[in-house]
Amino acid sequence: MKYEIAIPEFAEGAEEINLRQWLVAIGDTVKKGDNIAEAATDKISIYIESPADGVLSATLAAEDDRVLVGQIIGEIEG
Amino acid sequence: MKKDLTWIDLGLISYEDAFVIQEQLHKKCVAESWPDTLLFQENFPVITLGRGTHEKNLLLTAAELLELGIALTAVSRGGDISYHGNGQFIVSPILHFDQYVKGAHQYVRCLEQVVINLLAHYQLKGKRIKGRSGVWVTEPGTGEDKKISALGIAVSHGVTLHGMSINVNPNLEHFKAIIPCGIEDKGVTSMEVCGCPPVTLSDLRDQFILTFDEMFGTQTTRRTISEIESR
Numbered sequence: 001m002k003y004e005i006a007i008p009e010f011a012e013g014a015e016e017i018n019l020r021q022w023l024v025a026i027g028d029t030v031k032k033g034d035n036i037a038e039a040a041t042d043k044i045s046i047y048i049e050s051p052a053d054g055v056l057s058a059t060l061a062a063e064d065d066r067v068l069v070g071q072i073i074g075e076i077e078g
Numbered sequence: 079m080k081k082d083l084t085w086i087d088l089g090l091i092s093y094e095d096a097f098v099i100q101e102q103l104h105k106k107c108v109a110e111s112w113p114d115t116l117l118f119q120e121n122f123p124v125i126t127l128g129r130g131t132h133e134k135n136l137l138l139t140a141a142e143l144l145e146l147g148i149a150l151t152a153v154s155r156g157g158d159i160s161y162h163g164n165g166q167f168i169v170s171p172i173l174h175f176d177q178y179v180k181g182a183h184q185y186v187r188c189l190e191q192v193v194i195n196l197l198a199h200y201q202l203k204g205k206r207i208k209g210r211s212g213v214w215v216t217e218p219g220t221g222e223d224k225k226i227s228a229l230g231i232a233v234s235h236g237v238t239l240h241g242m243s244i245n246v247n248p249n250l251e252h253f254k255a256i257i258p259c260g261i262e263d264k265g266v267t268s269m270e271v272c273g274c275p276p277v278t279l280s281d282l283r284d285q286f287i288l289t290f291d292e293m294f295g296t297q298t299t300r301r302t303i304s305e306i307e308s309r
Contacts, residue, residue, distance in 0.1 A: 010182050010233065035234055043211045044182045047234040 003052040005074040007039055007067050010046040017041055019065045019073060028056050030076065037074070039067060054078030080297040081114075081177065085287060087280070088119040088303065093126060093151060093162055100170055100239060103306060107172050108235045112306060114173035116290065116298060117241075118283050123148040123163035123252055135159045135257040148252060159256045160228065165248035165268070167282050170241035171290075175233070178294045182233055188293055189242060193227045196244075196282075196289045200274045202226075210264070212242075217267045224267035245269065246282060 007017060020038040030036055035047040036056065057077040061067050086103075088096055096119045106112035125136070125148055136159055143150055148163070162168065175185040190206060193213045197204040204213040204226065213227035229242040245268035253266045269277065287298050 033235070038232075043186050043229060043231065045230070045232040046182070047232065049235070 001052075001078050002057070003050075003054065003076040003078050004072045005036065005048060005051060005076060007069050007071045007073060008046065008048065009069050010039075010044065017067050017069070019061045019063055019067050020045060021063050022059060022074075023047075024056050026056050026059060030054065030056060048073075050076055052076050052078040080291075080295055083116060083173070083291075083294075083296040083298040084113045084301045085116040085118065085283075085298050086301055086303055086306070087283060088117065090120045090122065090164070093121045093124045093149075093153075096121065097153070099303065099306075100172065103172050104234065104237055104239055106306065107174070107237045113301075114177075115171075115301070116287065117170040117172055118279075119168045119170075120164060120166065120279055121162040121168065123249075124161070125150050125256055126153045126160050126162065127151070128153060128158055128160070131159045136255070137257065138255045143255060146252065146255070148255060161253055161256055162243065163248050163252055165246050165270075165279075167244040167246050167279050167286075168241070169243075169283075169286060171231075171238055173238055174236055175238050176236065178296070182231070185238070186229065186231060189229060189231070190227075192286070192289050192293050193229075193242060193244060195293070196286055197226070197269075199285055199289070200269060200277065202269060202272055202274055213244075214264075215267060215272055217265075217271065218273055219271070222265060224265045226267055226269065226272070244282070246277060246279060 017039055020040045022037050024036045030050040032052050034050045036050045037048040038045055054076040058075040061073040179185045194204040207214050212225050212229045214223050215226045217224045227244045230240050232239040247270035291298055
């Protein structure tokens with residue numbers, strides 16, 4: 001089953017959010033709640049948690065990409 | 079009823095050693111085996127290179143930095159380049175921010191306001207500048223707006239990391255080694271340069287705690303680092 005990884009609402013009204021880094025690579029095994037990516041505004045960075053146990057099967061945004069709240073940035077195959 | 083908060087002062091410590099303690103504390107806060115905490119520190123001179131560092135923002139070579147007694151270290155955090163050193167007050171609130179305020183954005187606004195209120199206690203007028211992070215002052219000597227307090231927080235598992243620094247009386251020449259956070263057209267200043275009478279970091283810490291408690295409705299008491307290790 002596929003689980004989507006989305007940018008959470010974390011900085012109300014923020015216009016610019018960047019995907020700063022992926023903390024795991026495609027093919028890596030992760031557990032639900034593991035930190036798998038970091039997104040940031042100019043003041044706040046947030047670690048994005050895996051929505052499920054599984055393997056990171058796809059990344060749909062690259063490091064330094066500008067992203068939006070709710071945008072799907074990757075998938076976990078669980 | 080006021081929420082209980084803890085504070086720990088690591089004193090003068092290397093950036094790397096303090097970061098290990100911060101991560102240890104964060105892990106315990108997430109597991110709720112340690113209370114929310116204000117972690118204070120002062121670092122030996124160091125330039126930290128975040129994962130988003132642009133090489134052009136480091137203006138000196140490693141050899142030149144060594145001559146000035148400034149260490150250079152790559153760090154796991156995102157973001158650009160930054161400098162820490164003696165005479166700079168650093169506080170990292172490690173806390174479940176949503177128990178105190180509504181949302182991370184409000185949390186940051188409140189932290190900025192704590193710094194503005196704290197500076198006001200020392201007769202300095204801090205302000206925000208739209209589109210720029212941190213707290214700024216108009217430097218009396220030059221009349222220019224310069225950054226006096228840098229701010230950057232991270233949230234992991236609902237608990238904050240990192241925080242803010244206030245330049246009390248650091249060697250501002252050291253900042254010339256970098257373009258702080260990649261901001262080219264604005265400088266950096268300190269409380270000392272802005273005419274504030276001498277203040278020790280421990281006095282500033284005590285005043286910060288009072289100001290923080292007033293803003294966040296907390297009651298902060300001291301703990302020691304050995305208490306963390308024993309838990």
